[in-house]
Amino acid sequence: MKLLKLSLRTRIFISMTILVLIASILIAAVTIYQYKEDAEEYHQGRLERKEQRIQIAINNVLKSTTYPVNEENITSIFRERGRIYQISEEHSLPVNIYDLSGQLLIKSEGNFIEDTIGKKLNPIIIDTLASLYDKRYLIKSEKNDEKFLSSYTYITDSRAKPLAILNLPYLEDDHLITRELLEFLKHLGQVYLLMLLVAVVLAYFLSRYITRSLKAISETIDQTRLDKRNKRIQIGDAGEEIHTLVNAYNSMIDELEESAVMLAKSEREAAWREMAKQVAHEIKNPLTPMRLTVQSFQRKFDPQDPDIHQKLQEYSDTLIQQIDTMSSIASAFSNFAQMPAQKNETLDVVKIVGLALDIFNEDYIIFPSEKEKIIAKFDRTQLIRVVTNLVKNGIQAIPEGQVPKIIVDVFLENDEVVIMVSDNGIGISEENKKKVYEPKFTTKTSGMGLGLGMVKNIVETYNGSITFTSQEEKGTVFKVKFPKEL
Incomplete structure (x- = not known):
């Protein structure tokens, strides 16, 4: 090599x-x-x-x-x-x-x-x-x-x-x-030593002649830039192959000059499209739980329920929290900054995970709420986004006709907070495991494939990590880890 x-x-x-x-x-x-x-x-x-x-x-x-x-x-x-x-x-x-x-x-x-x-x-x-x-x-x-x-x-x-x-x-x-053999080999060695010296000299000048034109082309290509006007190669005595290469390069330079402006314009448009997709995805995340909350309220509303005021307050808190999330996304987009700005809040991770799960009415989501408090520093809104994204992915991974089961757990491991979300869905194939966190990658019929990539960015912002294990037709387990103190 x-x-x-x-x-x-x-x-x-x-x-x-x-x-x-x-x-x-x-x-x-x-x-x-x-x-x-x-x-x-x-x-x-x-x-x-x-x-x-x-x-x-x-x-x-x-x-x-x-x-x-x-x-x-x-x-x-x-x-x-x-x-x-x-x-x-x-x-x-x-x-x-x-x-x-x-x-x-x-x-x-x-x-x-x-x-x-x-x-x-x-x-x-x-x-x-x-x-x-x-x-x-x-x-x-x-x-x-x-x-x-x-x-x-x-x-x-x-x-x-x-x-x-x-x-x-x-x-x-x-x-x-x-003796005759040694004498012959001696003479043969002398002849080949002379031939070797001649070959070295010949190889030196021949290689120099062959690569002279290539070196000139290489130096010119090395100086080629998209942000400036590039020179065409002018070469005199050279072989047909070299002339073909030079003509191809000069044609490329002409096309490059024409496409440079178009490329810059296209990149700007692509950046705005990507930003718009991210904003749309992030706004859609809180809209789904808001819709579920309203539907649940409509289905379970009973004016004669003695706890109606408490339940109404819980529903209202959930809706206000999701509205705040949408508001922070809109503010971040309007200010052309990262969505949303990072905040280091001291919070009870177990409690916040429980609040994030309250928006889901599915009874197959298991979360042991009797766990002790785990205090850590994290942005409240972003932690909710992490949990809701992982749970939503788990729900969508369970095929129709199968008894669903989502388990959410929070615990400490070597001074790190671990949030584990497991499902019994279809799992992730070996081919797709490397693409899970890529933007725009999704195996769903809807959605833009930005969720897990965004979760990864949020967790890594807090010096954490996200990993997963998966078996096809058996399910997937995601683990989010981040330090208690930043």
């Missing part, structure tokens, strides 16, 4: 340099691999040629011996006049002869590592040799950092009957080939 952050010029320079390095490494690797293949082929071919000549010498011994040619006389035949030692010395290769059961019969006294020769052949070698079509078995081994090839073949009489097993141990001496 860091490489992608480098300039194009640097990336071209690095790429060309790395390309030469990779080429040199690949050629060196192929050379070494080919050397190993050639060395192995050379040693196998050399051992095969020596084996053929030794077989010819052994056949000549068998033809000229005075002993009967059979398995029992093999040792005597080759010990006669030191013939096995002559063969070994003549071909510069140790010679070992085993009987057909794998027991060592005779070995030459050649200058060879003594313990590479076993006195008894592995039965696997005997069985494998017998099963091979050409009756020749080759084994590779390594000892004391030296590599060996051992060939096993039969010694036969004139009728091709096996008499014994011939073993020729061969030491792979790679010193000469290794």
